[in-house]
Amino acid sequence: MFNSHNFDVLGSTLASTLRRWRGTMGSRKTAQPDKAPELFDREGCAHCRLVREALTELNLDAMIYPVPQGGVRHRQRLQELSGGGAVPFLYDPNTEEKVTGAQDIVTYLFRQYRAKEPPAALRESFINLTGSRLATMVRRGKGLKAAPSNTPKKPLALYSFESSPYSRLVRERLCELEIPYLLINLSKQQLADMGPAVRRLHFGEYKPLPGSKRDAFLKEHGRVQAPFLVDPNRSEGAGLFESAEILKYLNAAYAA
Template sequence: MSTDVSSSPPLRLQLFEFEACPFCRREREAMTELHLSVEVYPCPKGSVRHRELVNSVNERFPFLIDPNTDTSMYESGDIVKYLFNQYGNGRGPSTGLLERLDPPPQMLELFSYENNSYTRLVREALCELELPYVLHNIGEGSTRMRSLSGSDKVPFLVDPNTGVQLGDYQKILAYLFKTILHQYLHSA
């Protein structure tokens, strides 16, 4: 039995997006659920090549063009609904694609230094989840790190809402995507 749920369009969809955009990720996840092939036109900040087309229309990302129905649209929630209505064979999007994350009452705190690759992964996760946080920039090998966080490890995350303190990037990522995501997820 096939798990494919989509009606594949004859012409590929065109998605103008950039990797770091959490709204763009919703479209990629929806397209994954629907098993859709899509032409991706990367539009990182400061680029001109593909951004010019979108900027002439609305200057927002993601931007979807469906040549099969002559449809052009932005707004991630609208795009997800459109994709499932058009190509989902009556199936709706999974939980999470149309939901938003409310930030915790108190800001998370991240201790790090800029050139640490593990810290970058944590910052990208915080960005993806749209979670505001306090960034404590601590120089590599600084004794100030231990006095502020109680640890020498970076990245080091403190959640004042739960009292959780983590110094391993893998545990931090798991905490953010499991615990935080489930605690503060609400329908949009």
């Protein structure tokens, strides 16, 4: 049955296509630093998208503090750290570096964690920003504006990768509800990782790269599928698969 959720997934797939599926494949080499870099982010912001694409391509996890338009929850901390209110803004507790603006953040992340320059497709060029703005347009303003919400006691964790059409729907809602979360990138690293969870473009048993985050995820959950949400504030404990279920849960638990 084609319902509004399927329609949303279709729009989200188009958004990823407009960004030519950047934020899908991730490095096999980047080592996750001791502390997760902190990103003050707005899901629907064209500039922030480039930073999240870089995080996936570096296969780096980051603590996300959503700053939607009209949002207040993380504004004070953003102001204290950056001296302003603009997103994207990155604070890296490993180096104490503070960086404002997509171009500088992406360059910092690539130099710091891969010792190289970022690819041209992640620069804040006219063409890249146009694609990213069109992606925001097809999402019809989702993940841009704050919605009334309750504050979680502890931050959540989301397993995702930037171009994942299903995961984007969850990130949009987390942003609107100003819910802080650890973004764990399950970047694709080989051909066998490609395709939807139930219809991988690969024959035979699925084997992620040994020692990778995907490998650990498969061992823990018996499958690799994004999005996967973990809420330590939830009494039931276990994490949630399925974007529609996760959205239902977030609305029931945090929308005010």
